[in-house]
Amino acid sequence: MYLVSDEQIEFILNNIKQRGVEMEDLQNNLLDHICCILEQELTEEQNFEIAYEKVIKQFFNHALWEIEEETILLLKYKNYYKMKRFLYILLFVSIGYNIFVLSKLSYDSYKQRQQVNEWESLGKITLEEGFADFIEKVKTDHPEKLTKEYYCVNFIGDPMSDEESEWSAYRHDTAQERKAKLYRLQEYNSMDSVAGIYNKNIVHFFAFRGSGKNIDKHIQEHTPLLKNITLIKDQRKLLSGLCNEAKTDIGFVSQLVVIDKKGKLVYRCKYLTNQHIFLSKFLKTLTTDVK
Amino acid sequence: MYSSELIKGTLKTIVLKMLAENKRMYGYEITQKVKDLTGNKIQITEGALYPTLHSLEADGILITETEYIGKRVRKYYSLSKEGQSKSKEKVNEFADFMNTMKFLLEIKPA
Structure with missing residues (x-):
């Protein structure tokens, strides 16, 4: 060898x-x-x-350095593919993340909008049907109350819940009529002006509709301000039918609560048997109890 | 002797299989072994072998050790742990490919 x-x-x-x-x-x-x-x-x-x-x-075919060129090319391409794969993964992750964030944002805003819709439309309806007279009375008899930042009026509850319909005047309506009614209720958007005037001076005034088991859930969902309030569930009375001259039923209220700006409970009305009792009681509270 | 296109596509598999069966090998040894085993039908060119070995090493599929043979350095290649499973994977893939080709070419003879 x-x-x-x-x-x-x-x-x-x-x-x-x-x-x-x-x-x-x-x-x-x-x-x-x-x-x-x-x-x-x-x-x-x-x-x-x-x-x-x-x-x-x-x-080699032409020159020896071709082997080195081929080696470098292979190593380079490997990195190139690795980089490409990495970039793709990065791209997909970021797209996925963006979709997640966007969907969360849109879900949150949808949820918020839903809550606001329910809150505002029902709140305004309550103002109009149940408490418009009362507000007028406050305006004329106790204008000084409106210069203090006391209350705003709101109404929470689910008008279509089964349990509620048992108590409300919806109960004889067909599902279709209820739907139509609900639609009408939601059209009270023009009430903004009414709500607006009082929003300037009135902070929180909640009217709870009796939604049975749901009411606790509603309160939790809708207003953290109410977390310390114990509900008296048996005091369910039809409010709107009595308040309203046309006797149009829009729901019923189990109790009314007034909370000041700091979330402190300042008034609770448990006996909403008729408009006058309610109004006088509430006015009395306004003039005597509220500090 | 087979065309370089055919060899190129199977070179990795050949190298991995050789190393799976022979603990460690150096470049020349691989070419000779393949030549012997195939009765000169497959001749791996140096121009294709070394780029492949370097690339497999960079991938962590092969590990190397060097030994001095007089004044020159000899680089031995062997399979890493990852390389062992890669070798099986490559051989299986190729076996499957062969079956497919067999089937394909038999039902559609050229």
Whole structure:
């Protein structure tokens, strides 16, 4: 077996370098490979340089550095694909995150809008049907009350809940009539002006409709201000039918609560048997109890 | 001898299989082994082998150790743990591919 000498090794290594291969790792691999071939194929009689030239030409089509170029290309492409994959993952994650955030935002705003709609429309209806007279009376008899920041009137509850319909004048209506009525109730948006006047001076005045088990849930959902109030569930009376001249039923109220700006309970009316009792009681409270 | 296109597509699988069966090998050894096993039908060119070995090493599929043979350095390649499963995966994939090709080419003879 032919043995490649140290000088020949040096010669081959230099030649590999001259042929443009710069990666040391690759130089060593090629050197060993060439030596192996030479040692296998060469005989002592043959000329080393001629044999080397023959062997080295097997390694490439045009130039030896093509091997290095191919190596670099493979390594580069690997990184390129890794980077591409990473970017794709990043893209999908960020799209997913954005969808999540947007849907959460839109859900929150939908929920909020839903609450506001229910809150405002019902609140305004209560003002109009149940408490408009009362507010007028406060305005004429106790104008000083409106200069203090006391109350605003609101009404919470679910007009379509089954339990409630048992008590309200909805109970003889067909589902379709209820729907129509509900729609009408929701059209009271023009009441903004009424609510607006009082909102300026009145802070919170809640009328609870009796929604049975649901009422606690409603209170929790709708107003954190009310969390300390104990409901008296058995005091359910039809309010609007009595308050309203046309005797149009819009629901019923189990109790009325007044809360000041800081969320402190200042008035609770439990006996909403008729408008006058309610009004006089409430007015009395306004003039005597509220500090 | 098979065309270089065919060899190119299967080179990785060949290298991984060789290393799975022979604990550690150096470049020349791989080419010789394949040549012997296939009766000269598959001759791996150096120009294709080394880029593939370097790339597999960069991937962590192969691990290397070097030894001095006189004045020159010999680099031995062996499968990493990941490489062992990769080797099986590649061989299985190719076996499946062969079956598919067999089926495909038999029902649609050229």
